[in-house]
Amino acid sequence: MVAVFNKELLSWYLITLKLRETVESGIPRSSTGTTKSLELPEENDQQLQKQQHVPSGSLQVPINEDGENCEEAASSPEPEWIISIKEKLEQARQDDSAGSWEKLSIYRVPHYLREGDIKAYVPQIVSVGPYHHGKRRLRQMDQHKWRSLHRVLKRTNQELQLYLDSMKELEERARACYEGTITLSSNEFVEMLVLDGCFVLELFQGAAVGFQRLGYARNDPVFAMRGSMHAIHRDMIMLENQLSLFVLDMLLGIQLGEPDQKGKVAKLAIRFFDPLMPTDEPLTKSDMNRFGSSLGHTNIFDPFSDLGGLHCLDVFRRSLLSSGPKPVPRIWLKKRPNDIRVADKRRQQLIHCVSELREAGIKFKKRKTDRFxxxxxxxGILRIPRLLIHDGTKSLFLNLIAFEQCHLDCSNDITSYVIFMDNLINSHEDVGYLHYFGIIEHWLGSDAEVADLFNRLCQEVVFDINNSYLSQLSEDVNRYYNHRWNAWRATLKHRYFNNPWAIISFFAACILLVLTFAQTFYGVYGYYRPRS
Known part of the structure; x- marks a missing residue:
C-alpha cells in the first residue's frame, strides 16, 4: 500500500505506471497473486517520501496491484435516487432558511376542499395571476386585456417600458406571494403582472367613475356594466385568481403620476365588489358621497381609510368584518395548562336547528343591520341580520372559507358564521321559517336548494369551536334550550295558544275545572259538617 496525498502527483504516478507496464508487458506476474513492489521514478519517489508524515485527519488512498486508485472506485457516481433525495433535502433546507412560508398570501385551494365543487374555485371567464394564466378556455379575454393596456398607455401618454421596469423590480417579491412553483419565465411573469394588473385597475376605475370617462364605448363587450360583469366579479374574487395588492398599488401610482397610492386600490376594490355583498343593504348615500370625495383626494372622512389587505379577496373579507367589534371567543373545552388543542371535526355542532329551537321556546327575529x-x-330571542343569497353566494363563501383555512394570520369569522347557519338549517322547513321572518332572502329555485347550499359549504372544513366568535352566544342558546321549564312553556303555547279558539277553549276548560272543584269541595264539606 502506498499513501498518496496529492491528486496531481497521483495522476503523474498513474501515467508513469501505465508506461512502465507497456514496456514490461512481456514480464510475467507473480503466481502468488500478491501485490508487487513497483519502483517509482526518482523524482516522484522523493516527492512521496516528503509526504510520509501526514496529519491524522488526512485521507490515505490505497493502490492495488493493477495500479488502480481504490478511492476512485469507492467514489463512483451515486445512484440517481440518492442524488434525488439529497436534492430534495437541500431544497427543504433552502425553504426553511429563506422563511418563504411567511410571505405566502395567495394559495392553491386544498384538494379536500375542491372535491365539493371545483367550479367554485376555478375562473370561468377571466384569469388573474399565474395559476390559471394561458388556459385555453380563458384566452378569449386576453384580447380585452391588451385593449385595456393600450387604452391606459394612450390615456396616460406613458411608455410601456416604464411599467415593465417597475414590475421587474417587484418580481421576486410578487413570486413569493404564490404557493408552489411558478413555471412562468421572468419575462412572462412580468408581462402577466402588467397585463393583468392594468386590466383589473381599468375595471375598478370604470366601476367607480364610469367606463365612458375612461374612453370606452357605451356598448363595449367587457368594459361596461352589462350581464357579463357579474361573472367577472365572481371570477376575480376567487382565491386562486388574485394579484398582490402592492402590485396594483404600484401600477395605479404610475398611471396617476403619484407613487404613494397605498389604500386607494382597496377602496376601488370594495366599490367594485359591492354587488357580491351577502346583504341587500347597499352602501348608504352618505357613505357613497364620502367614498367619492376620498377618490378626489379631499380631506373628508373616508370610512374605508383604515383598510389594508393582501389582495382583493382579503380586502373584501376585511370590509365584511370591519363594521364593528365582535365578541371575544370563550373556551368551551377544559384543558390542561400548556396543552395544545387540535380542531376536532366531531365538535362542530354549535347549536340545534331551527325546528328544535322553536320547540324549546326560542323565537327568531330579523336584526336591522347590514352586518350579516x-x-x-x-x-329567548335570537336576532339574526338579513342574509341575501344569490347564485354567486356559494362561490364567495367557499373562497372566503378556503382563505381562512390556508392563511393562519387571519381569523375564522366567516367560517364560524357559515357553520352556525349550517347548524340552524337542516331542512327546507327551517329555511322557510327564517324566510317568513325576513332573515333569509334568496334568489334560488326553492328553499330546499338553500338548505342544500348551507349543508355543503362546510362539509370538509374543520375549525376550533373555542376560536369562534359565536361560542359564547351558542352556549347561551344551548343553556336556554336545555332548561326544561322553557320547553314545557313552549309546548303549552304551541298546543293551547296557537289560535284564538284554542285560547277560548283553554280558559273555558280552566273555568269548568275550577267550578267542578268548588262543587266537589262544598259537597264534601256539607257532608262532614251538615247544617244544624
Whole structure:
C-alpha cells in the first residue's frame, strides 16, 4: 500500500505506471497473486517520501496491484435516487432558511376542499395571476386585456417600458406571494403582472367613475356594466385568481403620476365588489358621497381609510368584518395548562336547528343591520341580520372559507358564521321559517336548494369551536334550550295558544275545572259538617 496525498502527483504516478507496464508487458506476474513492489521514478519517489508524515485527519488512498486508485472506485457516481433525495433535502433546507412560508398570501385551494365543487374555485371567464394564466378556455379575454393596456398607455401618454421596469423590480417579491412553483419565465411573469394588473385597475376605475370617462364605448363587450360583469366579479374574487395588492398599488401610482397610492386600490376594490355583498343593504348615500370625495383626494372622512389587505379577496373579507367589534371567543373545552388543542371535526355542532329551537321556546327575529354576521341572543330571542343569497353566494363563501383555512394570520369569522347557519338549517322547513321572518332572502329555485347550499359549504372544513366568535352566544342558546321549564312553556303555547279558539277553549276548560272543584269541595264539606 502506498499513501498518496496529492491528486496531481497521483495522476503523474498513474501515467508513469501505465508506461512502465507497456514496456514490461512481456514480464510475467507473480503466481502468488500478491501485490508487487513497483519502483517509482526518482523524482516522484522523493516527492512521496516528503509526504510520509501526514496529519491524522488526512485521507490515505490505497493502490492495488493493477495500479488502480481504490478511492476512485469507492467514489463512483451515486445512484440517481440518492442524488434525488439529497436534492430534495437541500431544497427543504433552502425553504426553511429563506422563511418563504411567511410571505405566502395567495394559495392553491386544498384538494379536500375542491372535491365539493371545483367550479367554485376555478375562473370561468377571466384569469388573474399565474395559476390559471394561458388556459385555453380563458384566452378569449386576453384580447380585452391588451385593449385595456393600450387604452391606459394612450390615456396616460406613458411608455410601456416604464411599467415593465417597475414590475421587474417587484418580481421576486410578487413570486413569493404564490404557493408552489411558478413555471412562468421572468419575462412572462412580468408581462402577466402588467397585463393583468392594468386590466383589473381599468375595471375598478370604470366601476367607480364610469367606463365612458375612461374612453370606452357605451356598448363595449367587457368594459361596461352589462350581464357579463357579474361573472367577472365572481371570477376575480376567487382565491386562486388574485394579484398582490402592492402590485396594483404600484401600477395605479404610475398611471396617476403619484407613487404613494397605498389604500386607494382597496377602496376601488370594495366599490367594485359591492354587488357580491351577502346583504341587500347597499352602501348608504352618505357613505357613497364620502367614498367619492376620498377618490378626489379631499380631506373628508373616508370610512374605508383604515383598510389594508393582501389582495382583493382579503380586502373584501376585511370590509365584511370591519363594521364593528365582535365578541371575544370563550373556551368551551377544559384543558390542561400548556396543552395544545387540535380542531376536532366531531365538535362542530354549535347549536340545534331551527325546528328544535322553536320547540324549546326560542323565537327568531330579523336584526336591522347590514352586518350579516352580527347575531344576538337575549331573553329567548335570537336576532339574526338579513342574509341575501344569490347564485354567486356559494362561490364567495367557499373562497372566503378556503382563505381562512390556508392563511393562519387571519381569523375564522366567516367560517364560524357559515357553520352556525349550517347548524340552524337542516331542512327546507327551517329555511322557510327564517324566510317568513325576513332573515333569509334568496334568489334560488326553492328553499330546499338553500338548505342544500348551507349543508355543503362546510362539509370538509374543520375549525376550533373555542376560536369562534359565536361560542359564547351558542352556549347561551344551548343553556336556554336545555332548561326544561322553557320547553314545557313552549309546548303549552304551541298546543293551547296557537289560535284564538284554542285560547277560548283553554280558559273555558280552566273555568269548568275550577267550578267542578268548588262543587266537589262544598259537597264534601256539607257532608262532614251538615247544617244544624
Amino acid at each position: 354576521w352580527d347575531i344576538k341572543f337575549k331573553n
